[in-house]
Amino acid sequence: MAIRLLLLxxxxxxxxxxxxxxxxxxxxxxxxxxxxxxxxxxxxxxxEGLVIVLWVLAAGRGDTTEAEA
Incomplete structure (x- = not known):
């Protein structure tokens, strides 16, 4: 989560x-x-900044239950 915020x-x-x-x-x-x-x-x-922002936002919309398993 912290890496996503730094990338954002x-x-x-x-x-x-x-x-x-x-x-x-x-x-x-x-x-x-x-x-x-x-x-x-x-x-x-x-x-590059646009791609990074879109990637972070798209990754944040994913289901977090798969990452915890």
Whole structure:
């Protein structure tokens, strides 16, 4: 349950503010400060956020009794 909430938060962040999320991870991944990203990177990050949110919501609608057995 906690992982789903973290994924939901990440997906919403990517969906609503992809520039901040991508820039944060790029700053962690690279030592150079002037890395230029392609123009489509933020669009793909937004799509990724949408897919994550939809996946978490669809997984939450499942029957929990099967997971407990």
């Amino acid at each position: 938060a990440l997906g919403l962040a990517e969906l609503l503010a992809p520039e901040k999320v991508v820039d944060f991870w790029m700053n962690l991944a690279t030592t150079e400060s002037d890395v230029e990203l392609r123009s489509w990177v933020y669009t793909v990050a937004r799509l």
